[in-house]
Amino acid sequence: MSIELPVSARLAWWGTAWLRGHVVADLVVDAVLGEDATHAVAGLADLGLGGDGTSETLVGGLARLRVEGATWFGAAFPAEGDPVGLGGPRTFNATAIEAGEAVVVGGTDIGLVPVRVGAAVSWVAHRAGRRQLPDVGEADRGLRLALVQTAEALAGLEVARWRPEVADRLMNLRHRPSLTAPAGVPPRCVDLAARGLQASEIAALALEDDGAAVTAYEMAARRQALLPLERAGRRALVAACSPEGWPPG
Incomplete structure (x- = not known):
């Protein structure tokens, strides 16, 4: 199964x-753009980092x-x-939450939020504070636990009846996405990112249509069972794509 990393994860790894x-700039551009037409960086001049105020190329x-x-x-x-x-x-957090993703630049007080318009992405610069992260081991354990608990909860809700494809995904967790990572990303983090994406995809698939639920109670129960998995998937991806928390070696 092949699935593309979110754009912020690609910038974190390849950047x-x-x-x-470990890699040259051309490889970074190819990896970060993926299927997009172009990426630019905006707002650095507003933070006093030079430039004439216009957007710059990604490189x-x-x-x-x-x-x-x-x-x-990260x-x-x-x-x-x-x-x-x-x-x-607060401003950076609100913008990042609206976008669903962001990148924090280590060694600076800068964060970048991707704003997509069609096939173009503009990385808008903001001031960003120091952050706390789930470490790789913690995120790994949390994801494994969430998968078990979610599978049990959805079995009780007869997931195979209203979302057979979700039941199939839960039964075939070994068929996880295949990800390409640059040199320097620990193999454990590549595996964790793949499993985090897998969990997020399962949760999104199961939540995308409440039409099969007969009652409001069933809809609420379904969401209650799936939201911990969605949260664990996001946290796993953050840990896997945050170099300051990578295990040594």
Whole structure:
């Protein structure tokens, strides 16, 4: 099964690999853009980082951040009530939550929020504070527990009757997405990211249509069973795409 990493995860992995000398800039551009037409970086001049106030190319913006002391790029995948991967301030958090993702630039007080318009993405710069993260082990354990608990809860709700494809996914968790990562990303984090994406996809698939539920009670029970899995999937992806929390070696 193939599924694309969210754009903030791609920038976190490949941008960090570039900062650490593992890949060249052309590879970063190819990996981050994916199927998009173009990416740009906006707002750096508003933060006093030079430039004439116009958007810069992705490579130009990343180069400017490196000059400012960037040491890594870490992803955040927040949701309302769960700002995982964010450390404020309020404006940055609100913008990132609205987008569903963001990147924090290590070694600086800058965060980038992707704003998509068609096939183009503009990475808008904001001030960003220090953040606290789930570590890789904690996120891994939380995801495994959420998968077990969700599978049990959905079995009680007869998931195979109203969403047979969800039941199939839960029965075939070993068929997880295949991800390509640059040098420097720990294999454990590549595996965790794949399982986090898998969990998020299962939750989204099961929540996308409440029409099969007969009563409001059944709809609420279904959401109650699935939201912990969705949360665990996002937290796993944050841990896997946050270099400051990667295990040594």
